[in-house]
Amino acid sequence: MTHAAPDAASAPLAQHHDRILILDFGSQVTQLIARRLRESGVYCEVWPFNAAPDDRIRAFAPKGIILSGGPASATDEGSPRAPQAIFEMGLPILGICYGQQVMAHQLGGLVEGGHLREFGRAHIDVTGDCAITQGVWAPGAREQVWMSHGDRITRLPEGFRVVAASEGAPFAVIANDERRYYGTMFHPEVVHTPHGAALLKNFSHIVCGCSGDWTMGAFRAEMIAKIRAQVGTGRVVCGLSGGVDSSVAAVLLHEAIGDQLTCIYVDHGLMRANESEQVVSTFRDRFNIKLVHRDASDLFLGQLSGVTDPEIKRKTIGRLFIEVFEEEQQKIGGADFLAQGTLYPDVIESVSATGGPSVTIKSHHNVGGLPEGMRMKLVEPLRDLFKDEVRVLGRELGIPETIVGRHPFPGPGLAIRIPGEVTKEKADILRHADTIYLEEIRNAGLYDAIWQAFAVLLPVRTVGVMGDGRTYDSACALRAVTSTDGMTADVYPFSMEFLTRVAARIVNEVRGINRVTYDITSKPPGTIEWE
Ligand SMILES: Nc1ncnc2c1ncn2[C@@H]1O[C@H](COP(=O)(O)OP(=O)(O)OP(=O)(O)O)[C@@H](O)[C@H]1O
Ligand SMILES: O=c1[nH]c(=O)c2[nH+]cn([C@@H]3O[C@H](COP(=O)(O)O)[C@@H](O)[C@H]3O)c2[nH]1
Ligand SMILES: NC(=O)CC[C@H](N)C(=O)O
Ligand SMILES: [Mg+2]
8 A cells, every 4th residue: 555666575465465556647536546445445555657667566466457547648748658568467457537548548549638628526427337337337327426637538449338428528437348448537536426436346346356355454464564574673763642643653563563662742832731641641551652751842832933934834843843753762772763643644735645746735744844854764654544544443453432533633733723923822822712612512522523623813813892891812713624534624513502602611711812703614625724
């Protein structure tokens, strides 16, 4: 499941599982193909299309290959090509969007731009049947899919036939039964293609014959072996926040390398109330993991003084985290590796995954915020997983529900919930409001129905009247969203009664806030955090 140039060490580990190779042409949603395959129990790896030499592919011995979508046009000179050798390996191939177009082009078909473009929801007419649609779509049906293309195939290569068509894509599904080549113009990997997962499962299970024996239990075993292979006898420090991701990473690492692991919890003065005590007692006492608790609030708050730009805040925090980790590893006699609970969404939002043109939305402190020239090597066992998969793994590892089910809390903490300059006073005010808000959510039994809820301290002062006196204090915003993976999110529909109760408590109890608003922006167009 690595999203790096294939490394020789990874292949033998997966040897006893059926596997699919995904060649990435730079689509924003390539990782969702891997995720859908994992959900149906199939081991897979994502390799950049241009880092897949023929001998490596043969050594990996996949049961099938999927070609992802991508931003290029197959008709452009110099646009990406699939390794020609894959068409001589006798393996089933599924091309998705650009992957379909490039396969058609390389096999002698014709691809053209300048036709009707389709973005988002579209409908296709199923005109035939094939191995990937069987049992999912019946001929004659009209089905919803999700499209994102400007080019299309205008002439099929030899041996292919049409199975479904849309207005903008006469070749929405194509099949060459004899060679077991299939192509879709739409994206079966996204949830907006309602039966997409079933189509992919038909490809992996029926066409490629994968048995579906890849589970989170298998992931755990393989990842432990991978960690051991990477780390050897070296020492590892792990940034542990007590959040879901680093807790799961720490317990997994501990299982893999025992006392070679030391966790470092950094209190940057921007954590929530009582966080430090909870983390220390859980990990030291319950899991028996070596843990350093570092109070670095003066350092962080000092360096954030005068900083107002969100990206500079994030990069400052990312740099200071590493500085602190470097200092602490020296105190324990040196470490060769830094482990973090980085997840796939952290990676995709921070950097372009394949060096392609996907844009940086924000620099997650643990990815885009890392300083150049960091000495320790990174160990990031969860880098290819989505949050809900990490939760499944956490349960598999016996981590208590109070940790596994926690709302995410970003590494930069309250700093990115205080637009403008961050000060200790503001952090204290926000911490208090946030505590009340979450207490009310818990009391109302809503905590588990919400992906993430928090308060934001606005850099706006407003006039109020309290006890017949005039106030001129800050406004705060409440945010609560539902989501499955943090990539998209919807507003949580609280009752007005609940919201007004929370607002009253905050204004009454928190000195410095005299007005409360509720943020009703979904993601997109908003992001979950305000900065
Ligand atoms: N206060 C902290 N001390 C040490 N490491 C931290 C701290 N905050 C974040 N990190 C590191 O940065 C990584 C990314 O942070 P992130 O918030 O995404 O994950 P998390 O805190 O582990 O889980 P969650 O998303 O549930 O909050 C963490 O996994 C951890 O390695
Ligand atoms: O560890 C982290 N470091 C960061 O720099 C960071 N920025 C956002 N987040 C969390 O990621 C999820 C998506 O957030 P956004 O919609 O704000 O991008 C949400 O769950 C956010 O809380 C971060 N986590
Ligand atoms: N999503 C894709 O793979 C798009 C493929 C190609 N760039 C097109 O516009 O048709
Ligand atoms: Mg966190």
